[in-house]
Amino acid sequence: MQKQDTKDDIELESIDLAKSFLAGDRRSFDRLIMLHKRLVFNLCYRSLGDYDEADDCAQDVFIKVSRSLKDFRFGSRFTTWLYRITVNTCKNRIGSLEYRLRSRTVRIDTERDMDDKPKVLEIENHRHTPVVEFAKKEIDHLIQCAVNTLPAKQRLVVVLRDIEGRSYKEIGEIMGFELGTVKSTLSRAREQLRELLKGKI
Amino acid sequence: MDCRDVKEHLSEYVDEMLPEKEASEIKDHLARCADCLGEYESTLKIIKHMNEMETIDAPAEFLEKVTARLEKRFSFGGWLRRLFVPLRVKLPLELAGIAAAVALLVYVFGVRDGRDLYEVTISMSGERGQTIVVPEKPGEKRDEPKRRDKKGGERSPSLEEVIRAAGWRIVSTERCEDSNIPASMIVELPADEYQDLLGELNRLGVVETRPSPVFEEEQDVIKVKIVVQNAGP
Structure with a gap:
């Protein structure tokens, strides 16, 4: 209940700041960034799995927000609208990111499955990846690496649902999916993660 | 409901998105199928971990970086937008410009000529x-x-x-x-x-x-x- 109240407060404050920015107060946009940067950045990071990419992507999101705010329908939910922009920006990046990330990955597992195909989970070898110091962080890292292997839509849906805790309905609004598509996409993503993380966590 | 059906609906079952009847069938199946139960528990574990994943925040200088990019855009965009101002603004401006040009021409040719002709x-x-x-x-x-x-x-x-x-x-x-x-x-x-x-x-x-x-x-x-x-x- 308290969490809902906080969400509503953020929503109301966002609307006020957005209106103020549109009325010409540029400082309101700074406050809007401060209010949402954590949310936007985390979604970018969890969807892209790379800190620097997430940094660029999250910046792009706020640039787009500043440009599109005049088209925002104030009857709708600001956070959902912000998530939609974030998700679309991430989706565009994932496509161009795959090649770049492939060049800097190392294998952590050479286990072979029954068909003798390499059954590997690849970990990105990046200086900004949260350091694997504790067991929890190690699991976080393994999950993140598994998420990174999912197709873009599955990745975004599972991040929105299982990391960001969004409802099916809201995910549908953010992704532009019917409820059935949200369910099936999430189901495939979870099944894939189960396979990838079997015996590792 | 067989194992394939259960696996297909496991995700919705975990999120309690299934109708009561189907949810009840899955629950019964899990009670007697170790393999499907293992899948279910594994799913729950992954979701729990994901729920508890650390929230990664933007770098400290994030606001400055966005602001710098916005400033650049505002200054360039402001200049660019002036080229595409709405017609209701642009037309009077253009008319004023034409009037100024005509006034200049009159001054250069007309007034000058008038000065020569005493x-x-x-x-x-x-x-x-x-x-x-x-x-x-x-x-x-x-x-x-x-x-x-x-x-x-x-x-x-x-x-x-x-x-x-x-x-x-x-x-x-x-x-x-x-x-x-x-x-x-x-x-x-x-x-x-x-x-x-x-x-x-x-x-x-x-x-x-x-x-x-x-x-x-x-x-x-x-x-x-x-x-x-x-x-x-």
Whole structure:
């Protein structure tokens, strides 16, 4: 209940700041960034799995927000609208990111499955990846690496649902999916993660 | 419900998104199928871990980076947007621009030309019906109008003849419809011969001077409009 109240407060404050920015107060946009940067950045990071990419992507999101705010329908939910922009920006990046990330990955597992195909989970070898110091962080890292292997839509849906805790309905609004598509996409993503993380966590 | 059906709906089951009947069937299946139960528990574990994943925040200088990019966009975009301002703003601006351009052209060609043409009114009257009024040169003492009696004398040279004899150029002449006597003419002459023009006109009749034009220093050629009043017979 308290969490809902906080969400509503953020929503109301966002609307006020957005209106103020549109009325010409540029400082309101700074406050809007401060209010949402954590949310936007985390979604970018969890969807892209790379800190620097997430940094660029999250910046792009706020640039787009500043440009599109005049088209925002104030009857709708600001956070959902912000998530939609974030998700679309991430989706565009994932496509161009795959090649770049492939060049800097190392294998952590050479286990072979029954068909003798390499059954590997690849970990990105990046200086900004949260350091694997504790067991929890190690699991976080393994999950993140598994998420990174999912197709873009599955990745975004599972991040929105299982990391960001969004409802099916809201995910549908953010992704532009019917409820059935949200369910099936999430189901495939979870099944894939189960396979990838079997015996590792 | 078999294992394949259960796996297909496991995700919705975990999120309690299934109708009660289907949820109950899955629950029964999990109670007796270790393999599917393992899948279920594994799913729950992954979701729990994901729920508890650390929230990664933006770097400390994130706001500055976005602000710098926005500033760049505002300054460039502001310049760019001015090219695409709405018509309701752009049209009046364009009209104002055209008006300014026209005003400039009028100034350059019209006013400048007006400066060159010293539109002075000269009246000619007297016994030949000629009073000549010419502008007074700045600083010049106003001469008493001279009156010359031409009656009985030999034919006085006409205004046009005097002008031509002095070597000045008659640019245009307007004549009275009935008498063909000049009503006005525009004469072009060197600026420093203005006094000579006044002298010649004085010899032709009564000359009334009026406030004189101020010649610009670099101006070497001037145009004087001579208006002949009472020029009828």
